[in-house]
Amino acid sequence: MTSNYLEIRNLSKVFNTEHENVTAVDSINLEIKGDEFFTMLGPSGCGKTTTIRMIAGLESVTLGNILFNGQDFTKFSTFQRNIGMVFQSYALFPHLNVFENVAYGLHIRKILKTKIRERVTHILDLLNMSELASRLPPDLSGGQQQRVAIARALVYDPGMLLLDEPLANLDAKLRVQMREEIHRIQKELGIMSIYVTHDQEEAMAVSDRLAVFNMGKLIQVGTPHEVYTRPESLFVSGFIGQANFFPAHIVNRNGSGVRVALTNGCELVLTSLVALEDKEAESVESGFDGVVMVRPERHTLGTSAIGSLNGTVRRIMFLGNYTRYMVNCPDSRHEVFVDSPRPISGIEEGGKASIGIYEPDAILFHKKNC
Amino acid sequence: MAYANKEHGGKLVRKFDWLPYFSGILTIFVLFSFLLYPISKSVILSFVKSGEPMDLANFTLFNFENFFQSISYQKAFIHSLVVSLSVTIIATLLALPAAFAISRISMPFRNILLALSVIPLISPPFIGAYSWVILLGKSGIATHYIQSWLGIEIPSIYGPSGIILALSLSYYPYVLLIVQGSLAATDPNIEECAFVMGSKRWRVLRTITFPLVMPSIAAGAILVFIKALGNFGVPAILGGEYYVLPTMIYFQVHGYFNLNGASAIAMVNVLLTLLAILILTRLNKGRSHVTVTGGTRRSVQIKGRGARIFANTYCWGLLLIALTPHLIVFCSSFAERWAGTLFPTKYGLANYFRILPEVQTPFTNSIILASLATVICVVFGTLVAYTSVRRRFFGKWALDLTIMLPFVLPGIVTGVAYLTTFNSGLIVLTGTSAILVLAYFVRRIAYIFRTVSAAIGQVDNKLEEASAICGATWGWTMRKITVPLVSPGIIAGGILVFATLISEMSVTILLYSARWKTMSIAIYEYVIADELLDASAMGSIAIAATLLLVFLSSKIIGKSMAEMFR
Numbered sequence: 001m002t003s004n005y006l007e008i009r010n011l012s013k014v015f016n017t018e019h020e021n022v023t024a025v026d027s028i029n030l031e032i033k034g035d036e037f038f039t040m041l042g043p044s045g046c047g048k049t050t051t052i053r054m055i056a057g058l059e060s061v062t063l064g065n066i067l068f069n070g071q072d073f074t075k076f077s078t079f080q081r082n083i084g085m086v087f088q089s090y091a092l093f094p095h096l097n098v099f100e101n102v103a104y105g106l107h108i109r110k111i112l113k114t115k116i117r118e119r120v121t122h123i124l125d126l127l128n129m130s131e132l133a134s135r136l137p138p139d140l141s142g143g144q145q146q147r148v149a150i151a152r153a154l155v156y157d158p159g160m161l162l163l164d165e166p167l168a169n170l171d172a173k174l175r176v177q178m179r180e181e182i183h184r185i186q187k188e189l190g191i192m193s194i195y196v197t198h199d200q201e202e203a204m205a206v207s208d209r210l211a212v213f214n215m216g217k218l219i220q221v222g223t224p225h226e227v228y229t230r231p232e233s234l235f236v237s238g239f240i241g242q243a244n245f246f247p248a249h250i251v252n253r254n255g256s257g258v259r260v261a262l263t264n265g266c267e268l269v270l271t272s273l274v275a276l277e278d279k280e281a282e283s284v285e286s287g288f289d290g291v292v293m294v295r296p297e298r299h300t301l302g303t304s305a306i307g308s309l310n311g312t313v314r315r316i317m318f319l320g321n322y323t324r325y326m327v328n329c330p331d332s333r334h335e336v337f338v339d340s341p342r343p344i345s346g347i348e349e350g351g352k353a354s355i356g357i358y359e360p361d362a363i364l365f366h367k368k369n370c
Numbered sequence: 371m372a373y374a375n376k377e378h379g380g381k382l383v384r385k386f387d388w389l390p391y392f393s394g395i396l397t398i399f400v401l402f403s404f405l406l407y408p409i410s411k412s413v414i415l416s417f418v419k420s421g422e423p424m425d426l427a428n429f430t431l432f433n434f435e436n437f438f439q440s441i442s443y444q445k446a447f448i449h450s451l452v453v454s455l456s457v458t459i460i461a462t463l464l465a466l467p468a469a470f471a472i473s474r475i476s477m478p479f480r481n482i483l484l485a486l487s488v489i490p491l492i493s494p495p496f497i498g499a500y501s502w503v504i505l506l507g508k509s510g511i512a513t514h515y516i517q518s519w520l521g522i523e524i525p526s527i528y529g530p531s532g533i534i535l536a537l538s539l540s541y542y543p544y545v546l547l548i549v550q551g552s553l554a555a556t557d558p559n560i561e562e563c564a565f566v567m568g569s570k571r572w573r574v575l576r577t578i579t580f581p582l583v584m585p586s587i588a589a590g591a592i593l594v595f596i597k598a599l600g601n602f603g604v605p606a607i608l609g610g611e612y613y614v615l616p617t618m619i620y621f622q623v624h625g626y627f628n629l630n631g632a633s634a635i636a637m638v639n640v641l642l643t644l645l646a647i648l649i650l651t652r653l654n655k656g657r658s659h660v661t662v663t664g665g666t667r668r669s670v671q672i673k674g675r676g677a678r679i680f681a682n683t684y685c686w687g688l689l690l691i692a693l694t695p696h697l698i699v700f701c702s703s704f705a706e707r708w709a710g711t712l713f714p715t716k717y718g719l720a721n722y723f724r725i726l727p728e729v730q731t732p733f734t735n736s737i738i739l740a741s742l743a744t745v746i747c748v749v750f751g752t753l754v755a756y757t758s759v760r761r762r763f764f765g766k767w768a769l770d771l772t773i774m775l776p777f778v779l780p781g782i783v784t785g786v787a788y789l790t791t792f793n794s795g796l797i798v799l800t801g802t803s804a805i806l807v808l809a810y811f812v813r814r815i816a817y818i819f820r821t822v823s824a825a826i827g828q829v830d831n832k833l834e835e836a837s838a839i840c841g842a843t844w845g846w847t848m849r850k851i852t853v854p855l856v857s858p859g860i861i862a863g864g865i866l867v868f869a870t871l872i873s874e875m876s877v878t879i880l881l882y883s884a885r886w887k888t889m890s891i892a893i894y895e896y897v898i899a900d901e902l903l904d905a906s907a908m909g910s911i912a913i914a915a916t917l918l919l920v921f922l923s924s925k926i927i928g929k930s931m932a933e934m935f936r
Contacts, residue, residue, distance in 0.1 A: 056839060058838075068382075071381065071382055077387060077838070078839060079838045079840075079841050080383070080384060081382065082841065085835075085836065087836060089832055091830060091832035091833050093833060093851055095855060104840050105840035105841055108842050152836075
């Protein structure tokens with residue numbers, strides 16, 4: 001268990017290209033403590049990789065501070081920061097065998113030969129790689145290379161572990177297996193870890209907390225559960241999981257709740273309210289006060305017209321662990337997705353269906369002045 | 371030296387990593403003082419009258435006026451243009467059918483053909499030049515027979531026709547190798563597409579194939595032009611009274627020691643070269659077609675009998691003619707008696723034994739000078755290549771340009787620059803081995819730069835980042851990761867530099883001293899003294915050593931010999 005403490009203050013990065021200046025990271029503030037597994041999540045080009053590379057010292061900082069245990073990290077070169085990092089391409093040294101790759105950081109630290117052997121053997125055991133110690137990286141499978149990269153990053157007891165899309169090059173099954181492995185070792189060694197990915201399922205599965213990035217800005221930080229169930233913006237609700245949006249008018253406020261009307265006149269009383277930032281407020285259709293967001297698996301679907309919205313089923317997609325119904329509703333601007341753990345009898349492609357909204361599961365994103 | 375970032379009670383320790391800064395500053399210093407400074411000083415000197423101090427007050431166009439008023443200078447200028455243009459046109463026309471045949475017509479042994487085509491490029495043209503004298507000179511072996519059997523009066527080998535002949539046959543492989551490489555790399559789908567749309571073969575060739583390889587043809591042709599314009603050895607041996615710019619420079623330096631005048635001629639020579647490059651880039655503007663594919667599929671091979679007969683006859687015939695000088699050099703080196711007959715009347719090793727006492731010093735000198743220059747080239751060429759590939763900084767284009775500058779400058783121009791700079795002033799190097807070593811270094815650093823740049827480009831930058839993450843300083847990363855991974859490129863480049871320096875002629879002729887006479891000078895002296903058989907023996911040694919080394923280098927890097935010259 002460590003008491004390490006990473007603090008990022010107003011961190012910004014501007015790339016100067018020939019034609020323009022691109023702000024890749026825009027005033028980010030973060031705190032990561034102890035043995036936390038922290039994930040930076042976002043679409044490509046959102047600034048998450050730039051941020052982790054600035055923490056590693058591989059990218060210079062335009063503005064702001066990175067403090068590690070109170071010391072200003074930006075004053076140290078990469079090689080002085082005592083960190084471990086796993087790259088997407090693994091970046092194993094192709095001319096060194098597995099043992100030499102893992103021992104590399106220990107040799108630099110001028111550690112006794114016997115001690116090096118001991119520590120490399122231990123970490124390779126931990127990753128079930130002992131038998132392959134004398135292999136060269138090109139002779140290893142993707143998953144094995146991944147383990148060597150992790151071993152190399154951890155063997156010299158770094159202050160933190162950075163993982164930059166480490167699973168992107170693995171096939172789907174191995175990806176699930178390796179992310180569990182990374183999680184297990186991280187908890188076993190109790191090392192602060194920062195993980196970068198664009199895969200929201202991966203992020204939810206491994207993280208203690210995660211940060212959602214978009215266009216260089218930090219949008220929301222929280223536990224996976226918080227971010228999924230209480231998104232603070234339209235972007236996050238759309239990026240993490242699926243979401244259906246319905247434009248709505250505010251009828252009145254009563255106590256803690258707000259009574260809203262959907263386009264077909266159906267009224268709901270909602271208690272989860274989020275005021276929209278100006279930029280996202282612009283995306284709300286004119287004439288409406290906001291949008292109601294509901295997750296597809298929180299809807300009910302039935303044949304009798306007792307739900308909030310009625311429509312025609314365009315397509316039924318059987319996906320194994322659940323079935324997705326895509327419903328055309330004249331009263332919604334978009335096709336509505338409804339996920340059900342088992343097929344619902346009586347619903348057919350081309351047939352009528354009624355969508356139900358359970359009020360406690362819906363969130364109202366409203367314009368600020370409403 | 372401490373590399374560690376040991377933790378002292380959890381605190382990180384800062385340590386200044388001075389090595390990259392030291393290497394950077396040293397590299398800049400070396401490039402500036404031995405490359406940029408001599409060349410710019412030579413430029414300035416051309417604006418000052420001979421004997422006057424370098425001063426703004428003494429700025430004059432005298433040397434250039436002198437140049438353009440003097441009949442002999444004007445003639446040399448015209449001669450250079452005529453020779454270079456003729457060589458460019460002839461070499462290109464000779465090479466194109468061969469390039470097409472090798473890449474598109476089904477031919478056996480095409481790899482051997484390509485490998486042998488490298489020989490004219492790596493052996494110094496002046497060695498080939500005097501074998502044309504042996505063959506077609508006034509008392510040449512072929513001259514006599516052609517005249518008595520065919521009754522044709524062949525033009526004198528001395529003068530423009532001889533120079534153009536020797537240079538064309540020496541340089542056509544540049545066009546051949548570049549265009550053949552480009553033809554072989556063209557996406558076969560493009561031509562097939564044209565066939566599918568109903569085009570006949572000739573039409574496809576005219577409308578698709580030829581335009582696609584046009585940039586390569588231009589690149590090859592311009593390389594030939596630059597090389598022909600800067601060549602000293604061939605016009606020195608075959609020129610006679612027919613002066614071109616490089617021989618004129620030599621004449622100015624050795625005849626009158628008029629460095630200012632020589633600088634002015636050198637400037638004109640350089641301007642012509644730059645003009646050629648400018649025209650090339652203009653021609654190629656918007657013409658760079660991306661047709662190279664990663665696929666291994668080769669383009670459709672023409673299998674017709676007539677085409678195959680033509681291809682084999684033409685390619686092997688051309689190669690045989692181009693290699694004739696080398697064969698003659700090789701044969702005549704074993705000839706003990708050879709007078710007035712088609713073939714020597716007695717063979718043996720007498721020539722070799724005779725030159726043995728005289729060859730040792732120049733041979734050792736060449737090896738020492740070439741080795742030293744190669745080591746310096748490798749160190750700084752690698753550093754500059756690393757910087758250029760890995761670092762982004764303001765004025766990077768200037769660095770790339772500086773490195774490639776001597777590549778396009780005629781050797782004799784570099785020679786003049788070195789003479790003018792290190793003859794007097796702060797550092798005096800004239801007559802020392804250092805001036806040759808440094809001039810060689812400047813002449814060849816581009817070779818290392820190119821091969822190592824390519825090699826570093828192949829190595830993922832993430833490997834160096836990973837090394838730094840593990841705690842390695844820049845120097846440790848270079849030593850343990852980067853250099854080991856690019857070592858094949860470095861070694862191959864080094865051998866190539868070494869091999870081509872053994873018989874370097876253009877700068878050596880201006881900078882050598884009695885103590886540091888090299889192989890090429892020794893051969894040149896034999897030729898001048900008309901001791902052609904001795905010259906052949908020594909030339910054979912030089913060519914054999916060069917060929918062996920280039921072969922070795924191609925094996926190390928795992929490329930074919932032809933690929934190394936593309």
